[in-house]
Amino acid sequence: MNNDLPLTREAILDAAEQVLRRFGPDKTSVVDIAKVLRVSHGTVYRHFASKASLREAVTERWLHKSIAEPLEAIAGNVNGSAVERLKLWLEALIHAKQSFSLQDSEMFAMYAAVTLDTIEMIATHVDCLIEQIARIIRQGMDSAEFKPGQPEVLARSIFIATSRFHHPAHAREWLAETIDADFDAVWNLILLGIE
Amino acid sequence: MNNDLPLTREAILDAAEQVLRRFGPDKTSVVDIAKVLRVSHGTVYRHFASKASLREAVTERWLHKSIAEPLEAIAGNVNGSAVERLKLWLEALIHAKQSFSLQDSEMFAMYAAVTLDTIEMIATHVDCLIEQIARIIRQGMDSAEFKPGQPEVLARSIFIATSRFHHPAHAREWLAETIDADFDAVWNLILLGIE
């Protein structure tokens, strides 16, 4: 029944993302996704071992293109001070998460659900983000903008210390009026520690 | 049908806590609690406006006696350095939360559920804990152990920056092997900022 040429992994992810946005993670079945592709659901299982792995793959791709990639542009930009870049980077991460939780709520719900399973893939994504922070810090240490230290350890500390502002488990708290002031205060604490 | 003398608010909370520990927050009904008290459930409603407010009251009392009160002993002890006391206090908070999540799991589940409703009561409890940190910090600033600053703001930052280790939304992550190393790293970051 499949008209279009070879069914690719990417095409399945596209369809899955589309159905997911329409119905949400709870109401999306593999059959729904196959229907969009005009393919039997058995065919989808030729590309993904399980529904869980499909959900993971969708989330992984979304995290990469919506979070990691845009942040990479900030981390990789060597102009300006490291402090400025670090703050910009953190604010971008936080803004992305908080705005997706409101404006791309089904994909965000998918991501939050996958995060609860504490899957390898999430750890890898987090490591990737921490590595971006570490790069900024390393540069700040090289230019003596920051106190000397271990960039990786410090980067991980900063990521963890700001969890409240970017971890999906805290999404409800992002609506509080004090959220911006709280981030400023935590940022100042971090700054005292690194400069 | 009530034999014992006047039914007090505290007696209801005792019974509620007992039933809650036995059946867990999901399977505990007001009728179950009334049965333990040998009273009709209507009587319970003379003391609490709703089941939700009863759950809140149970959680509030538990948080106070299991968390805030023991920590008060640390915050109030004026011997030793403020740094030591602050670290001891944070470790005690974290240890209490993490150990209750395993060993008093039904009450912890109750607390986690109430926290999701982001109720006034939780905010008050948090303010109370932050005030304890602020007292330690104020003392550290007075003795020039810490850089000068606003104790309340700093205390709030430290509480938030350590959320990962004591907020119930992160309970699953407390099982990770890196959890202690992660706290040490965050503690070092905080220390750099305050000393």
Add this chain to the structure above:
DNA sequence: CAAATGACAAAATATCAATATTGTCCTTTG
């Protein structure tokens, strides 16, 4: 023969009537 299908079993989820729970309030009791 690689890719897809569709029939199938097992597991999960939806449905809906029966049952239980919540919350109110008028009555009873000490």
Add this chain to the structure above:
DNA sequence: CAAAGGACAATATTGATATTTTGTCATTTG
């Protein structure tokens, strides 16, 4: 008359059953 009881309506939960969904695989198709 203050405190508790218990009948009651509205809401939520349970449990038995029908339906859907997941995941497999022997067969079909291009």
